[in-house]
Amino acid sequence: MLIDRAKEILKNVFGYSSFRSTQQKVIEAALQKKDCLVLMPTGGGKSICFQVPALLLPGVSIVVSPLIALMKDQVEALKVNGVNAEFLNSSLTEQKQQEIIKDTLDGKVKLLYVSPEKMNTESFYYTLLQCELSLIAIDEAHCISSWGHDFRPDYKKLGYLKKQFAGVPLMALTATADPLTQDDIVVQLKLNEPIVFKDSFSRPNIFLEARPAYKRKEAILNFIQQRAEESGILYCLSKKNTEDMSRFLRSNGVSSHFYHAGMDAVVRNRVQNDFINDRIKVVCATIAFGMGIDKSNVRWVIHHNLPKNIEGYYQEIGRSGRDGMPAHALLFYGAQDYNVLAGFNDQSERKAILNARLDRMLHFARSNHCRRKLLLNYFGEWTQDDCGACDNCKDKRTLFDGTVLAQKAMSAVARLQGRLPDKLLAHVMAGNKTSEVMSGKLNTIKTFGAGADISIDDWQRIVNQLLSLGYLKVEYHLGSVLALTPLSQNVLFNGERVMLHRLDEKIKRTPKPMPKKRTASTTFSRETGLFERLRQLRRTMAVAQGVPPYILFSDATLSEMVEYRPTNEWEMKGISGVGNTKWERYGQAFVDEIKSFTAGKAKEN
Template sequence: MNKELSLTGQLQKYFGFDRFKGQQEEVIRSVLDGNDSFVLMPTGGGKSLCYQLPALIMEGTAIVISPLIALMKNQVDSIRSFGTEDGIAHFLNSSLTKVAIQSVKEDVLSGKTKLLYVAPESLTKQDNIDFLKNVNISFYAIDEAHCISEWGHDFRPEYRRIRPIVQDIGPAPIMALTATATAKVQHDIQKNLGMLDARVFKASFNRPNLYYAVKPKVKPETQIIRFIKENEGKSGIIYCLSRKKVEELAEALQVNGIKALAYHAGMDSATRSGNQDKFLMEDVDVIVATIAFGMGIDKPDVRFVMHYDIPKSLEGYYQETGRAGRDGGEGQCIAFYSYKDIQKLEKFMQGKPVAEQEIGRQLLLDTASYAETAICRRIMLLNYFGEKLEEPCGNCDNCLNPKEQVEASDEVVRALKAIAEVNEKYKAEHISDILTGKVSAAVKSFKHDQLACFGSGDDHSDRFWNAVFRQSMIAGLINKDIENYGLLKINEKGRQFMEKPESFLLVRNHNYDELEEEASSAGTGPSGGSGGDPELFAMLKDLRKKVAKKHNLPPFVIFQDPSLSDMSIQYPVSLDELKFIQGVGEGKARRYGKEFVELIKTYVEENEIERAQDLVVKTVANKSKMKVFIIQSIDRKLSFDDIADSKGIELRDLITELEAIVNSGTKINIDYYIDEIIDEDHQEEVYDYFREAEDDSVTAALDELGEDEYTEEDIRLMRIKFISEMGN
């Protein structure tokens, strides 16, 4: 029998397949010939077969070094299921008892075991090293080899120790396998393992069946629930960066009638593997998980992968999205993006060694540029992995809905000049205040209102300027100083740009922060210009006026426009439903809600309206620790700066949280802080203004009261005081 036939015959015998996929056969021949091999195959490309089949064919035991205990168990079960005896594959890790370890070692020494899976931590134990010295090793396979590289998305220091340990145990061919590696990561892996001469097998990273899209992170829960309802019964994975968010989102999906479960490293292993099995067995449709989920899980029909939080690197993103559509069918990959998430991830890097921060920052920059780009996403992704795609793919959001771009070279020069004029010693927010001519407390105290560049950018908003800084950073004109966190520095390329400006296209549609703010201020209904019931909205406004008169309050204290707007979309007919309306909450629903739900109920009956309750996104009762922490801190009269610092947020974000707290009916007393920064006469003037005001617009208040007298912050704080005292 010729070798050709026998290899395919072995494949048929052990795995029941009659042909190899992609480069599998070449890789296997290389291993059988005793070569070191580097295998780069995207998720779903059949990497594991590349070491499983040669291990079954060759003399001795293959040592497979793998990072995840769940993954090892999965693979061992899978090999045993092909009908040979259990001893053929084992794993050696911390989950085994002493008795079990002894039994594994006996099977290995007797020659029964063809594949031994070992965690890198177990490999470093001296008694395991001594044991492996007595084993006939066919070859070493290092799975998820990107863990070796500090530039990889999942770096693990213990992976860097594999090479010396392998040399200590005894030489045998080495095979490194990964689903994601840039040229830099590949070189790092080969160098660290001492296999620069290895044969390299690289499959294409292009998965034409996957659709890539990035959406602004505006009400992400609502967007996710709507998407899943429109794709009922399809399997999907949603990735979040924190365990807390995983649990909150899974609960929100369940409340909305979606079969979903959570998965993260903080759960006990029985619950975790139980949830994973339910997903594989299709008892649930959706798993909400941290990144640990899905490695090595071979579910071919995952139809969507969503990223609630933008990942820390494009390798991580590519690997996670690669779990969609493995069967070649539809796979939608949707990420939600807000630049604030990038800033949050940058904050987490503080305190790490500078070299690590440098790497982390570069990886985040690549991710931000992918999220904000106007070019074909597939071209950009493949380019990141060193592969060229000649034509736009026609299967991503940028191809199907091209983004508007505007020429902004003049604005970039103005931004760079402002950074230079403050001697590169300030953050983006402060410099955008200078450009827009905003006299904030910091601008005043540093006398930056006397600079030549002060007000030179007042033809744009601060959000626009923040987008200019961000995209200039992505284009490599400015850097953020790592040591002095967040200060903007102009680099060589930036200096050249100031001297000889070139065309600079700013992606208009991806000014995400602007979209976010518009969405949160506009609400979702008629006042925000979208799809509610205009007739009901008008009736609700009339009722609000009547109720306000009765209580002798301005109408916006009862319910704000976005709340009425949401009512005209969702038709709540009970107080229980009303409390889930945007900006209402339990307190306000009880205090003012009765007449509103009665009016809506009558309107729905008279007009025979079918309420699309299945698409009404119910929210989970708000158990936000942040809000509780803020309320308790204010009760203890802590300074606002201290509260904001301890939660890692800006002062303006704290004020936004306070607005949400009072708008939904909770009473808080912030007099101790206001008295410190606004004198009594000014307080009275703003308070009286809001008593008579038509609406609660900050811009209108500033126009009326004078921007030279008050800052936006002053007005927002006084509005919080007013609504809390009058309405709650």
């Protein structure tokens, strides 16, 4: 069976003994030539979903990817695993591109990564017509939707693919798409009865924390100094912020540099390469940095300012802990950040939706509820379970039973059936007869004024919580009207309670500093020193090969080596991430290092 061969490829090429829960289902659908929409968190293994079928099927698989760095990273990783992969984008000379196209037509390339701009050229279209195409994968598919947070016009032109290559299965993949964007991806790409695979958006290895922007400079320095050996990204709102923070960190002994679009491209690329090759530990950057970086050992992400939306925030924190090891996401927020971002939105034709998403981001930052729960509900993964491991779960705030208030609000939404704008629910509940309320005849329902004993401001806080907790949702495509969710049905009809945080808690107190998280390096190197020895060996071999260290082995793979201490080929191949090619190229050197370390320890004893 093909799926058995897929498992052999997973083990022999990529070094993993089993698929993650959703990966196998996606691969089976692709092998059956069915279109798919794949929603997986960053670090969830999306690439395996199209890379394994590509190696099983005849011909070439095309992967549309939006960023040069991402293509380069993934192609380097595939080549290290012995896979014939190439990429085409503007960073290559015309001669080099022609060589790659010739190799593709000659059947020498199994995976070809292509920029959306290249995909939309007439010359490449004729190249595709001459290829034996097995699969087309659209990575970062949220870029196709104008509702999405990272809209790219060239992605929107990709709708022609399904029409011109109807018999070729098309796989759209993303880690950051709310339900509206998910639906739009299917429409824009013209997917044919696609199977939708939704993995959990939860990243339990990332500790989530938010603090008011009070003495944030000192707080950031303290946070980083506690993690001196760890790689991290500090995201800033402006170019000036990146430069100021980098200088401040360097003056305090932190290995750091800044990165933003105003820099010379050569310098910018050097900073990026220094970071992914562990020559610098911290990059202070605008949000463009990291979008194509597969660096698996980023241990933390700090937002110096409030992000402009939850999708962007989720994508950015997802650049930490990609290896599954513990990571930390720290967010600072303040009124000034909000006002600056709202000012940017005023200049856009999409002002209303951009401001709505900014509001949701602020609600998330200020909330006293479980942060993981808020994120999951935002992406349509409805849950009432607390994670028990974010700052709000660790530092519980006073909650009260707000079930009756919630039921009143939900009843108003239900009675108005798609006619209630999100900004007017508070007025309806307080019985405030504004011109908008009266013109929309929103005062005619039975629950109008059912909460007149509560101020409009407090009702707005209640509505914000109900939105963040997933009891209500905004239908942006229908004019930003409110609608019920599966969670609200449980409250209205199944007697489930709604806990809200107190309305008089306007400002969230600064939490106590969290204890330092144990990571791959702290778990092993300080106890045995072996992890550090293996990391240095990895770095030496990576430098010799001209690739980032994590391309050879991730921190998680090194940690497993430390735990099991393999001493021969078969034991080493039992380590996750060690396939046949990696064993042949690097395995014996790591076995020798483990044996040397063990022998040295034995002599000491």
